[in-house]
Amino acid sequence: MMMGKQLYEGKAKKVFATDDPELLIVSYKDDATAFNGLKRGTIRGKGVINNQMSNLLMQYLEKGGVPTHFVKELNERETLVKKVSIVPLEVIIRNISAGSFAKHYGVEEGIVFDAPTIEFSYKNDALGDPLLNAYHALALKLATKEEIETIKQYAFRTNELLKAFWAECGVTLVDFKLEFGRLSDGTIVLADEISPDTCRLWDSKTGEKLDKDRFRRDLGGVEDAYQEIMRRLREHL
Numbered sequence: 654m655m656m657g658k659q660l661y662e663g664k665a666k667k668v669f670a671t672d673d674p675e676l677l678i679v680s681y682k683d684d685a686t687a688f689n690g691l692k693r694g695t696i697r698g699k700g701v702i703n704n705q706m707s708n709l710l711m712q713y714l715e716k717g718g719v720p721t722h723f724v725k726e727l728n729e730r731e732t733l734v735k736k737v738s739i740v741p742l743e744v745i746i747r748n749i750s751a752g753s754f755a756k757h758y759g760v761e762e763g764i765v766f767d768a769p770t771i772e773f774s775y776k777n778d779a780l781g782d783p784l785l786n787a788y789h790a791l792a793l794k795l796a797t798k799e800e801i802e803t804i805k806q807y808a809f810r811t812n813e814l815l816k817a818f819w820a821e822c823g824v825t826l827v828d829f830k831l832e833f834g835r836l837s838d839g840t841i842v843l844a845d846e847i848s849p850d851t852c853r854l855w856d857s858k859t860g861e862k863l864d865k866d867r868f869r870r871d872l873g874g875v876e877d878a879y880q881e882i883m884r885r886l887r888e889h890l
């Protein structure tokens with residue numbers, strides 16, 4: 654597969670064209686940002702871990718009935734994916750209170766919910782990714798009603814599959830963010846990445862954070878946490 658010109662550079666990934674108009678190459682960087690780019694840093698080895706973890710988890714999700722953009726891992730940092738137009742919604746599922754949920758509603762972190770929650774934010778850095786509901790998404794024509802229904806189904810299915818998988822690894826899936834895209838024929842597939850950048854993952858026994866919160870909150874041991882979570886995934890997948 655020929656790597657073509659760079660189409661886009663985001664905060665954690667670059668996207669390149671290929672000689673096939675339906676396929677793109679994603680390249681994962683070690684760059685880390687938080688708080689809408691206000692905090693910047695490098696997490697050594699993150700690009701390799703996020704690439705490999707995302708690919709393994711997406712293949713696992715495909716088997717469980719969630720279609721994804723994944724095609725083929727090309728090397729440590731680069732993956733061939735189906736070209737999509739991203740639905741500009743960040744889809745967040747939570748099993749346990751943490752982060753912005755705890756802050757918005759004035760509750761402590763670590764409250765286990767009876768049922769998972771879903772929320773959407775408008776993927777728009779200039780506006781700071783504001784929260785919105787399905788009616789707002791329809792009003793703004795970000796997605797159709799049918800697309801939102803499909804996205805919700807895939808998001809909850811993803812939660813069931815990932816929660817069960819991480820539990821086997823001794824890891825509690827607290828919350829995570831997904832992005833979906835449309836293939837050229839309009840089919841909705843899971844896109845972007847699933848990694849410690851986009852999930853909260855706590856050690857089931859000790860509660861230790863094994864995700865990007867170590868970077869966001871200056872907890873130290875960031876690289877070690879990424880390596881530890883990858884080691885556990887490899888043991889079980």
Ligand code: TMP
Pocket residue numbers: 745751752753754828829830850851852853
């Ligand atoms: P939050 O509690 O800050 O809203 O984050 C919820 C989840 O979404 C958490 O697992 C981290 C992830 N997330 C992203 O992947 N990208 C983002 O820009 C933000 C704010 C959160």
Ligand code: ASP
Pocket residue numbers: 664686687688689690691850865869
């Ligand atoms: N990736 C987001 C940013 O740079 C935020 C985050 O993950 O906390 O702003």
